[in-house]
Amino acid sequence: KPVPGDETQSWLLAERYLRRYYRMQPGLLGTSKSSDVMTEKIRAMQSFFKLEVTGNLDDNTLQVMKKSRCGVPDVAE
Protein backbone atom coordinates (compact mmCIF):
# COMPACT_ATOMS: atom_id res chain seq x y z
CA LYS A 1 0.00 0.00 0.00
CA PRO A 2 1.15 3.59 -0.48
CA VAL A 3 3.33 5.19 2.19
CA PRO A 4 1.09 7.52 4.22
CA GLY A 5 1.74 11.23 3.64
CA ASP A 6 2.17 13.83 6.36
CA GLU A 7 -1.54 14.68 6.37
CA THR A 8 -2.51 11.06 6.94
CA GLN A 9 0.03 10.76 9.76
CA SER A 10 -1.46 13.85 11.40
CA TRP A 11 -4.97 12.47 11.02
CA LEU A 12 -3.93 9.14 12.55
CA LEU A 13 -2.21 10.91 15.44
CA ALA A 14 -5.32 12.99 16.09
CA GLU A 15 -7.62 9.97 15.89
CA ARG A 16 -5.48 8.05 18.39
CA TYR A 17 -5.30 11.11 20.67
CA LEU A 18 -9.03 11.79 20.62
CA ARG A 19 -9.92 8.15 21.24
CA ARG A 20 -7.63 7.97 24.23
CA TYR A 21 -8.27 11.34 25.85
CA TYR A 22 -11.67 12.46 24.51
CA ARG A 23 -13.47 9.12 24.40
CA MET A 24 -14.06 9.14 20.66
CA GLN A 25 -15.60 5.78 19.74
CA PRO A 26 -14.00 3.82 16.90
CA GLY A 27 -15.92 2.59 13.87
CA LEU A 28 -19.27 3.60 12.35
CA LEU A 29 -21.65 5.45 14.63
CA GLY A 30 -25.19 4.99 13.35
CA THR A 31 -26.46 8.15 11.67
CA SER A 32 -23.45 10.32 12.61
CA LYS A 33 -20.69 10.59 10.07
CA SER A 34 -17.36 9.68 11.64
CA SER A 35 -15.86 12.93 10.31
CA ASP A 36 -18.55 14.93 12.17
CA VAL A 37 -17.78 13.08 15.37
CA MET A 38 -14.07 13.74 14.95
CA THR A 39 -14.71 17.44 14.32
CA GLU A 40 -16.74 17.63 17.52
CA LYS A 41 -13.99 15.93 19.50
CA ILE A 42 -11.36 18.24 18.03
CA ARG A 43 -13.49 21.17 19.14
CA ALA A 44 -13.75 19.70 22.65
CA MET A 45 -9.99 19.31 22.80
CA GLN A 46 -9.39 22.84 21.47
CA SER A 47 -11.82 24.23 24.02
CA PHE A 48 -10.09 22.38 26.87
CA PHE A 49 -6.66 23.67 25.88
CA LYS A 50 -8.00 27.17 25.21
CA LEU A 51 -6.99 27.01 21.56
CA GLU A 52 -8.96 28.58 18.71
CA VAL A 53 -12.06 26.37 18.45
CA THR A 54 -12.31 25.58 14.74
CA GLY A 55 -12.84 21.84 14.59
CA ASN A 56 -9.89 21.74 12.19
CA LEU A 57 -6.57 20.01 12.69
CA ASP A 58 -4.45 23.14 12.52
CA ASP A 59 -0.78 23.34 13.48
CA ASN A 60 -1.43 24.65 17.00
CA THR A 61 -3.80 21.78 17.72
CA LEU A 62 -1.36 19.19 16.38
CA GLN A 63 1.46 20.72 18.37
CA VAL A 64 -0.48 20.21 21.61
CA MET A 65 -1.36 16.65 20.61
CA LYS A 66 2.32 15.81 20.16
CA LYS A 67 3.34 16.90 23.68
CA SER A 68 4.17 14.33 26.35
CA ARG A 69 1.34 14.04 28.83
CA CYS A 70 -0.66 12.08 31.38
CA GLY A 71 -2.72 9.12 30.16
CA VAL A 72 -5.92 9.99 32.04
CA PRO A 73 -8.66 11.27 29.70
CA ASP A 74 -9.44 14.99 29.78
CA VAL A 75 -13.18 14.40 29.64
CA ALA A 76 -15.25 12.52 32.21
CA GLU A 77 -16.86 9.18 31.47
Add this chain to the structure above:
Amino acid sequence: YNLFPRKLKWQNTLVTFRITNYTPDLKKEDVDKAIHNALMTWSAVTPLKFKRLHEGIADIMISFGRLEHGDHNPFDGPEGLLAHAYPPGEGLGGDTHFDEDETWTKDSHAYNLFLVAAHEFGHALGMGHSNDPGSLMYPVYSYSHGFPLSEDDIKGIQELYGPNPDHEKVKPKPEAPDKCDPELSIDAVTELRGEKLIFKDRYFWRVHPQFTEPELTLIQSTWPQLPKKVNAAYENPEKDIVIIFSGIRMWALNGYTLVPGYPKYIHRLGFPKSVRKIDAAVHIYDTGKTLFFTDEDYWSYNEQTGTMDPGYPKSIMDGFPGMQERDGDEVDEVDAATYKNGYLYLYHENLQYEYSYNKRKVVRITRTNDLLNC
Protein backbone atom coordinates in the same frame (compact mmCIF):
# COMPACT_ATOMS: atom_id res chain seq x y z
CA TYR B 1 -9.61 22.48 38.19
CA ASN B 2 -11.91 19.50 37.58
CA LEU B 3 -12.99 16.62 39.77
CA PHE B 4 -14.13 13.16 38.73
CA PRO B 5 -17.89 12.57 38.35
CA ARG B 6 -19.64 12.01 41.67
CA LYS B 7 -16.63 13.70 43.31
CA LEU B 8 -14.95 10.37 43.94
CA LYS B 9 -12.69 10.56 47.00
CA TRP B 10 -11.26 8.41 49.75
CA GLN B 11 -13.64 8.25 52.72
CA ASN B 12 -10.78 7.76 55.15
CA THR B 13 -8.12 10.45 55.57
CA LEU B 14 -5.50 7.73 56.16
CA VAL B 15 -4.57 6.42 52.71
CA THR B 16 -2.16 3.53 52.23
CA PHE B 17 0.34 3.15 49.41
CA ARG B 18 2.76 0.48 48.25
CA ILE B 19 5.62 0.64 45.75
CA THR B 20 5.50 -2.75 44.04
CA ASN B 21 8.52 -2.38 41.75
CA TYR B 22 11.23 0.11 40.79
CA THR B 23 12.61 1.75 37.68
CA PRO B 24 16.27 1.04 36.87
CA ASP B 25 16.65 4.72 35.87
CA LEU B 26 17.01 5.82 39.51
CA LYS B 27 18.38 4.42 42.76
CA LYS B 28 15.73 2.86 44.99
CA GLU B 29 16.11 5.57 47.60
CA ASP B 30 15.58 8.26 44.92
CA VAL B 31 12.34 6.60 43.85
CA ASP B 32 11.23 6.30 47.49
CA LYS B 33 12.03 9.97 48.05
CA ALA B 34 10.20 11.12 44.91
CA ILE B 35 7.09 9.14 45.85
CA HIS B 36 7.22 10.31 49.47
CA ASN B 37 7.60 13.96 48.47
CA ALA B 38 4.84 13.69 45.88
CA LEU B 39 2.42 12.39 48.52
CA MET B 40 3.55 15.01 51.03
CA THR B 41 2.69 17.69 48.46
CA TRP B 42 -0.99 16.78 48.83
CA SER B 43 -0.93 16.14 52.56
CA ALA B 44 0.52 19.62 53.08
CA VAL B 45 -2.78 21.17 51.97
CA THR B 46 -5.36 18.62 53.20
CA PRO B 47 -6.06 16.45 56.28
CA LEU B 48 -4.79 13.40 54.32
CA LYS B 49 -2.07 11.21 55.79
CA PHE B 50 -0.24 8.47 53.91
CA LYS B 51 0.99 5.15 55.28
CA ARG B 52 3.38 2.89 53.41
CA LEU B 53 2.73 -0.83 53.15
CA HIS B 54 5.44 -3.28 52.06
CA GLU B 55 3.10 -6.17 51.25
CA GLY B 56 -0.54 -6.86 50.55
CA ILE B 57 -3.08 -4.54 48.93
CA ALA B 58 -2.77 -0.81 49.52
CA ASP B 59 -5.19 1.91 48.38
CA ILE B 60 -2.57 3.30 46.00
CA MET B 61 -0.55 0.53 44.35
CA ILE B 62 2.43 2.06 42.53
CA SER B 63 4.28 0.29 39.72
CA PHE B 64 6.46 0.78 36.65
CA GLY B 65 5.44 -1.09 33.51
CA ARG B 66 5.60 -0.85 29.74
CA LEU B 67 3.13 -1.29 26.86
CA GLU B 68 0.37 -3.69 28.02
CA HIS B 69 1.00 -4.00 31.74
CA GLY B 70 -2.10 -5.74 33.05
CA ASP B 71 -4.91 -3.15 33.11
CA HIS B 72 -5.93 -3.15 29.39
CA ASN B 73 -4.75 0.45 29.26
CA PRO B 74 -1.42 0.04 27.53
CA PHE B 75 1.44 2.52 27.43
CA ASP B 76 2.91 3.60 24.12
CA GLY B 77 6.68 3.30 24.25
CA PRO B 78 8.99 6.29 24.74
CA GLU B 79 7.50 9.81 24.90
CA GLY B 80 3.76 10.47 24.45
CA LEU B 81 1.92 8.97 27.34
CA LEU B 82 4.02 9.10 30.54
CA ALA B 83 1.84 7.61 33.30
CA HIS B 84 -1.73 7.20 34.48
CA ALA B 85 -3.67 6.72 37.68
CA TYR B 86 -7.19 5.66 38.60
CA PRO B 87 -9.64 7.67 40.72
CA PRO B 88 -10.35 6.55 44.31
CA GLY B 89 -12.13 3.22 44.62
CA GLU B 90 -11.78 -0.50 45.18
CA GLY B 91 -9.41 -2.70 43.18
CA LEU B 92 -7.67 -0.63 40.50
CA GLY B 93 -8.98 2.55 42.13
CA GLY B 94 -6.09 4.79 43.24
CA ASP B 95 -3.49 2.65 41.46
CA THR B 96 -0.72 4.57 39.76
CA HIS B 97 1.37 3.28 36.86
CA PHE B 98 4.46 4.83 35.31
CA ASP B 99 5.64 4.04 31.77
CA GLU B 100 9.01 2.28 32.10
CA ASP B 101 9.84 3.21 28.51
CA GLU B 102 10.34 6.80 29.73
CA THR B 103 13.57 7.98 31.30
CA TRP B 104 12.83 8.92 34.91
CA THR B 105 15.04 11.50 36.60
CA LYS B 106 15.35 13.61 39.70
CA ASP B 107 16.23 16.80 37.81
CA SER B 108 15.01 18.76 34.81
CA HIS B 109 16.14 16.22 32.20
CA ALA B 110 13.64 13.87 30.56
CA TYR B 111 10.79 13.29 33.00
CA ASN B 112 11.07 14.24 36.64
CA LEU B 113 9.54 11.40 38.64
CA PHE B 114 8.52 13.60 41.58
CA LEU B 115 6.49 15.96 39.36
CA VAL B 116 4.78 13.20 37.36
CA ALA B 117 4.07 11.26 40.57
CA ALA B 118 2.59 14.34 42.24
CA HIS B 119 0.31 14.83 39.22
CA GLU B 120 -0.76 11.17 39.15
CA PHE B 121 -1.41 11.09 42.90
CA GLY B 122 -3.72 14.03 42.28
CA HIS B 123 -5.83 11.66 40.16
CA ALA B 124 -5.47 8.88 42.74
CA LEU B 125 -7.00 11.28 45.28
CA GLY B 126 -9.88 12.41 43.06
CA MET B 127 -8.59 15.29 40.90
CA GLY B 128 -9.30 15.45 37.17
CA HIS B 129 -7.29 17.51 34.70
CA SER B 130 -7.15 21.28 34.95
CA ASN B 131 -7.00 23.53 31.89
CA ASP B 132 -4.85 26.08 33.74
CA PRO B 133 -1.40 25.60 32.15
CA GLY B 134 0.26 26.59 35.44
CA SER B 135 -1.53 23.94 37.50
CA LEU B 136 0.08 20.66 38.45
CA MET B 137 -3.09 18.92 37.20
CA TYR B 138 -2.67 20.31 33.67
CA PRO B 139 -2.36 17.20 31.48
CA VAL B 140 0.81 18.20 29.58
CA TYR B 141 4.19 17.70 31.24
CA SER B 142 6.34 20.69 32.12
CA TYR B 143 9.24 21.00 34.53
CA SER B 144 9.17 23.54 37.35
CA HIS B 145 11.01 24.33 40.57
CA GLY B 146 9.56 24.79 44.01
CA PHE B 147 6.26 23.72 45.51
CA PRO B 148 4.38 22.20 42.57
CA LEU B 149 0.77 23.02 43.49
CA SER B 150 -0.93 26.15 42.23
CA GLU B 151 -3.84 27.88 43.94
CA ASP B 152 -6.09 26.18 41.38
CA ASP B 153 -4.87 22.71 42.46
CA ILE B 154 -5.33 23.57 46.13
CA LYS B 155 -8.88 24.82 45.57
CA GLY B 156 -9.72 21.52 43.87
CA ILE B 157 -8.27 19.16 46.43
CA GLN B 158 -9.72 21.19 49.31
CA GLU B 159 -13.16 20.97 47.72
CA LEU B 160 -12.82 17.23 48.25
CA TYR B 161 -11.01 16.98 51.58
CA GLY B 162 -10.92 20.39 53.19
CA PRO B 163 -7.81 22.30 54.30
CA ASN B 164 -4.90 21.03 56.36
CA PRO B 165 -5.99 21.42 60.03
CA ASP B 166 -2.39 22.19 61.02
CA HIS B 167 -2.36 25.06 58.49
CA GLU B 168 1.00 24.02 57.14
CA LYS B 169 2.67 26.97 55.41
CA VAL B 170 3.00 26.47 51.66
CA LYS B 171 3.74 28.84 48.81
CA PRO B 172 1.42 27.87 45.97
CA LYS B 173 1.88 29.17 42.46
CA PRO B 174 -0.75 31.77 41.50
CA GLU B 175 -3.54 30.90 39.08
CA ALA B 176 -3.33 31.72 35.39
CA PRO B 177 -4.20 35.34 34.55
CA ASP B 178 -7.58 36.01 32.98
CA LYS B 179 -7.14 37.72 29.62
CA CYS B 180 -10.55 39.39 29.88
CA ASP B 181 -10.00 40.79 33.35
CA PRO B 182 -10.67 44.54 32.88
CA GLU B 183 -7.92 45.28 35.43
CA LEU B 184 -5.33 43.18 33.58
CA SER B 185 -1.85 44.66 33.48
CA ILE B 186 1.05 43.04 31.63
CA ASP B 187 4.78 42.66 32.23
CA ALA B 188 6.11 42.80 28.66
CA VAL B 189 5.09 42.48 25.02
CA THR B 190 7.06 41.77 21.85
CA GLU B 191 6.62 40.58 18.30
CA LEU B 192 8.24 37.30 17.27
CA ARG B 193 8.21 36.63 13.54
CA GLY B 194 4.68 37.90 13.08
CA GLU B 195 3.24 36.59 16.34
CA LYS B 196 2.78 38.75 19.41
CA LEU B 197 4.00 37.47 22.78
CA ILE B 198 2.46 39.04 25.88
CA PHE B 199 4.07 38.22 29.22
CA LYS B 200 2.24 38.19 32.54
CA ASP B 201 3.60 36.58 35.74
CA ARG B 202 4.78 33.02 34.97
CA TYR B 203 2.85 32.91 31.69
CA PHE B 204 2.80 34.33 28.22
CA TRP B 205 0.10 34.55 25.55
CA ARG B 206 0.88 33.91 21.90
CA VAL B 207 -1.35 35.93 19.58
CA HIS B 208 -1.24 34.81 15.96
CA PRO B 209 -2.76 37.16 13.37
CA GLN B 210 -4.80 34.32 11.85
CA PHE B 211 -6.30 33.17 15.12
CA THR B 212 -8.63 35.17 17.36
CA GLU B 213 -7.93 33.11 20.48
CA PRO B 214 -4.58 33.79 22.20
CA GLU B 215 -2.74 30.72 23.46
CA LEU B 216 -1.61 30.79 27.11
CA THR B 217 1.57 28.90 28.07
CA LEU B 218 4.01 28.82 30.99
CA ILE B 219 7.21 30.72 30.19
CA GLN B 220 9.39 27.96 31.58
CA SER B 221 7.64 25.16 29.73
CA THR B 222 8.74 26.79 26.46
CA TRP B 223 12.09 28.16 27.70
CA PRO B 224 13.19 26.33 30.88
CA GLN B 225 16.34 28.50 31.03
CA LEU B 226 14.39 31.77 31.27
CA PRO B 227 13.39 33.14 34.68
CA LYS B 228 9.82 32.79 35.92
CA LYS B 229 9.03 36.45 35.32
CA VAL B 230 9.97 38.78 32.48
CA ASN B 231 10.29 42.56 32.86
CA ALA B 232 10.61 43.62 29.22
CA ALA B 233 11.11 42.24 25.71
CA TYR B 234 11.58 43.50 22.16
CA GLU B 235 12.21 42.14 18.71
CA ASN B 236 14.92 43.37 16.39
CA PRO B 237 13.57 42.07 13.08
CA GLU B 238 16.71 43.00 11.14
CA LYS B 239 18.80 40.75 13.36
CA ASP B 240 15.91 38.26 13.76
CA ILE B 241 16.30 38.15 17.51
CA VAL B 242 14.11 38.86 20.50
CA ILE B 243 15.77 40.18 23.66
CA ILE B 244 14.13 39.25 26.98
CA PHE B 245 14.94 41.20 30.15
CA SER B 246 14.60 40.11 33.73
CA GLY B 247 16.37 42.06 36.47
CA ILE B 248 19.89 42.92 35.43
CA ARG B 249 20.10 40.13 32.87
CA MET B 250 19.00 39.70 29.29
CA TRP B 251 18.55 36.68 27.04
CA ALA B 252 18.37 36.47 23.25
CA LEU B 253 15.99 34.26 21.26
CA ASN B 254 16.37 33.32 17.63
CA GLY B 255 12.86 32.14 16.84
CA TYR B 256 12.01 29.96 19.81
CA THR B 257 15.63 28.94 20.41
CA LEU B 258 17.82 30.57 23.05
CA VAL B 259 21.00 32.04 21.59
CA PRO B 260 24.13 30.61 23.23
CA GLY B 261 26.29 32.96 25.25
CA TYR B 262 23.35 34.42 27.17
CA PRO B 263 22.32 35.66 29.68
CA LYS B 264 24.37 38.85 29.64
CA TYR B 265 24.20 41.90 31.87
CA ILE B 266 21.98 44.76 30.72
CA HIS B 267 24.77 47.20 31.52
CA ARG B 268 26.53 46.06 28.33
CA LEU B 269 23.93 48.15 26.51
CA GLY B 270 25.26 51.27 28.22
CA PHE B 271 23.03 51.52 31.30
CA PRO B 272 24.68 52.75 34.49
CA LYS B 273 25.03 50.23 37.32
CA SER B 274 22.24 52.04 39.19
CA VAL B 275 19.71 50.64 36.68
CA ARG B 276 18.59 47.32 38.14
CA LYS B 277 15.81 46.44 35.71
CA ILE B 278 14.20 47.49 32.43
CA ASP B 279 10.45 48.12 32.67
CA ALA B 280 9.73 48.09 28.94
CA ALA B 281 11.53 47.94 25.60
CA VAL B 282 10.45 48.55 22.02
CA HIS B 283 12.30 48.65 18.71
CA ILE B 284 11.29 51.46 16.35
CA TYR B 285 12.02 49.86 12.99
CA ASP B 286 11.53 53.15 11.12
CA THR B 287 14.54 54.71 12.86
CA GLY B 288 16.59 51.67 13.87
CA LYS B 289 16.48 52.81 17.51
CA THR B 290 15.28 50.87 20.53
CA LEU B 291 13.57 52.67 23.39
CA PHE B 292 14.09 51.41 26.93
CA PHE B 293 11.93 52.51 29.84
CA THR B 294 13.32 52.41 33.37
CA ASP B 295 11.38 53.91 36.30
CA GLU B 296 10.42 57.44 35.20
CA ASP B 297 12.93 57.70 32.36
CA TYR B 298 13.42 56.42 28.86
CA TRP B 299 16.56 55.81 26.81
CA SER B 300 17.23 55.60 23.10
CA TYR B 301 19.66 52.91 21.92
CA ASN B 302 21.23 52.86 18.47
CA GLU B 303 21.16 49.22 17.32
CA GLN B 304 23.63 49.85 14.51
CA THR B 305 26.40 51.38 16.63
CA GLY B 306 25.46 49.44 19.80
CA THR B 307 25.49 52.59 21.92
CA MET B 308 23.04 54.79 23.77
CA ASP B 309 22.11 58.01 22.02
CA PRO B 310 23.49 61.15 23.67
CA GLY B 311 21.15 63.27 25.76
CA TYR B 312 19.44 60.30 27.44
CA PRO B 313 17.82 59.37 29.73
CA LYS B 314 14.83 61.69 29.38
CA SER B 315 11.65 61.90 31.39
CA ILE B 316 8.71 59.75 30.23
CA MET B 317 6.26 62.49 31.16
CA ASP B 318 8.09 65.02 28.99
CA GLY B 319 8.67 62.62 26.11
CA PHE B 320 5.12 61.30 25.82
CA PRO B 321 2.63 63.97 26.89
CA GLY B 322 -0.98 62.95 27.39
CA MET B 323 -0.44 59.81 29.47
CA GLN B 324 -2.84 60.31 32.34
CA GLU B 325 -4.47 57.99 34.81
CA ARG B 326 -8.24 58.05 35.30
CA ASP B 327 -7.92 60.38 38.26
CA GLY B 328 -5.99 62.84 36.13
CA ASP B 329 -2.55 62.07 37.57
CA GLU B 330 0.26 61.94 35.05
CA VAL B 331 1.62 58.49 34.29
CA ASP B 332 5.36 58.46 34.76
CA GLU B 333 6.16 54.74 34.38
CA VAL B 334 5.53 52.16 31.69
CA ASP B 335 4.98 48.38 32.03
CA ALA B 336 5.36 47.40 28.35
CA ALA B 337 5.60 48.95 24.89
CA THR B 338 5.08 48.11 21.20
CA TYR B 339 5.36 50.07 17.97
CA LYS B 340 3.46 49.92 14.71
CA ASN B 341 3.03 52.25 11.73
CA GLY B 342 4.08 55.44 13.43
CA TYR B 343 2.27 54.72 16.68
CA LEU B 344 3.90 53.78 19.97
CA TYR B 345 1.69 51.76 22.32
CA LEU B 346 2.61 52.25 25.96
CA TYR B 347 1.06 50.11 28.67
CA HIS B 348 0.59 51.22 32.24
CA GLU B 349 -1.52 49.09 34.57
CA ASN B 350 -4.75 48.23 32.75
CA LEU B 351 -4.54 50.98 30.12
CA GLN B 352 -2.96 51.23 26.68
CA TYR B 353 -1.82 54.65 25.54
CA GLU B 354 -1.51 55.19 21.80
CA TYR B 355 1.17 57.81 21.14
CA SER B 356 1.35 59.34 17.66
CA TYR B 357 4.82 60.27 16.45
CA ASN B 358 3.24 62.64 13.91
CA LYS B 359 1.11 64.50 16.42
CA ARG B 360 3.69 64.06 19.21
CA LYS B 361 1.06 63.22 21.80
CA VAL B 362 -1.19 60.46 23.10
CA VAL B 363 -4.21 60.30 20.84
CA ARG B 364 -6.13 57.33 22.25
CA ILE B 365 -6.49 55.41 25.49
CA THR B 366 -7.96 51.89 25.56
CA ARG B 367 -7.73 48.84 27.80
CA THR B 368 -4.58 46.74 27.93
CA ASN B 369 -6.50 43.57 27.13
CA ASP B 370 -7.42 44.92 23.69
CA LEU B 371 -4.10 43.25 22.83
CA LEU B 372 -5.74 39.92 23.62
CA ASN B 373 -8.82 40.48 21.45
CA CYS B 374 -10.90 40.98 24.55
